[in-house]
Amino acid sequence: MTYSSSPAFAAEMDAADALASFRAEFHIPPGPDGQPCAYFCGNSLGLLPKAARAAVEQEFADWERLGVEGHFHGTSPWMHYHETLTGATARLVGAKPIEVVVMNNLTVNLHLLLITFYRPTATRYKILMEGGAFPSDQYALESQARLHGLHPDDAIVELVPRPGEHTLRTEDIEAKIAELGDSLATILLGGVNYYTGQAFDMAAITRAGHAVGALVGFDLAHAAGNLHLELHGWDVDFACWCSYKYLNSGPGGTSGVYIHERFAQRPDLLRLAGWWGHDLSDRFQMKKGFRPMAGAAGWQLSNAQIFPMAIHRVSIAMVDRAGGMTALRRKSEQLTGYLEYLIEQLGLPRTRLEIITPADPAQRGCQLSLLVHERGRELFDFLAARGIIADWREPNVIRLAPVPLYNTFEDVRRAGEALRTFTMSNEQ
Known part of the structure; x- marks a missing residue:
């Protein structure tokens, strides 16, 4: 797949997503601005299905x-x-x-x-x-x-x-x-x-x-x-x-x-x-x-x-209902591949940030672990302040997991844009 960092690409992918309707079946926590956050912490705790309370x-x-x-x-x-x-x-x-x-x-x-x-x-x-x-x-x-x-x-x-x-x-x-x-x-x-x-x-x-x-x-x-x-x-x-x-x-x-x-x-x-x-x-x-x-x-x-x-x-x-793991894995690989693409577009040396999760989709799920060698906790807090919920693991790893049932390509684009903004601000 050919990826792009543009909002139009993310919107196009979300419009074509066969699993897009499942996002509406979850409660998406609000970010600091009151808008739905980009939740990448499903590898720690998944979100609440709306039907769970009635069950x-x-x-x-x-x-x-x-x-x-x-x-x-x-x-x-x-x-x-x-x-x-x-x-x-x-x-x-x-x-x-x-x-x-x-x-x-x-x-x-x-x-x-x-x-x-x-x-x-x-x-x-x-x-x-x-x-x-x-x-x-x-x-x-x-x-x-x-x-x-x-x-x-x-x-x-x-x-x-x-x-x-x-x-x-x-x-x-x-x-x-x-x-x-x-x-x-x-x-x-x-x-x-x-x-x-x-x-x-x-x-x-x-x-x-x-x-x-x-x-x-x-x-x-x-x-x-x-x-x-x-x-x-x-x-x-x-x-x-x-x-x-x-x-x-x-x-x-x-x-x-x-x-x-x-x-x-x-x-x-x-x-x-x-x-x-x-x-x-x-x-x-x-x-x-x-x-x-x-x-x-x-x-x-x-x-x-x-x-x-x-x-x-x-x-x-x-x-x-989503079509089983075959359907979920198809979207998962696309979302994770998109996140990987956006991180690689930053052009950062491995001495600053590296993805330690295997690049081969067969050797990973939907999680990417970022080893941040400089100002890792500051980056994590920067993401959180912009409604991007990731996971911090000592001493300097940020885990991001785009989950196919409720994450969108726009969520991933937001995360990539926040990473780019932080990187540029540190270079000035």
């Missing part, structure tokens, strides 16, 4: 009208509420319905999965993760290693980029996996690294992990709703993700879990059990002796979080 109010109404009977006789009976999310969730991540369930929060689910899929032995005990992973992943793996009597410094192997580079090369990840060989128990990477915005080749990593006998999982917090995923086709063993970033399901929103169907009929697998994961056929007989439901549902602990799930049901249905 939650419906559950309040059923609770008010029915009390406990809402579990069986409400508009969407709570007893089976989580099942209303299964189909859309499976489509979202490229899975079979038996392989997914929505429950709990992200790090809770990460721990539940690691109880099952990190089972170290005396010789096979290493965990592989990316260096600089999101702290929740770091802390979860540290504590899981200690849970098994291991020291994290010995059990956890961190992948780091080559000197002078900011992101990991797939061949280096594969080489490290081969080097660890039969000492490697589990691989856990983020589908997209939160800091650099790099999207990993999950299919290649899974193949390499399985070749040495390791189990392979991903934290998809920054990938679900952002990338086209084929977890079943890639043969991934397990994964989990949050719903409050690209899936716009509210702060602290509910989480999704994927477990490959090869484990669906494995009641012998060690797990932390809860009532809601017990076989539904005799769950209410309240007997001793846990018998898990088949598939990912057998890892449930407690009954559904109805109010967060009501928001999530609105949001995940929107992905389907």
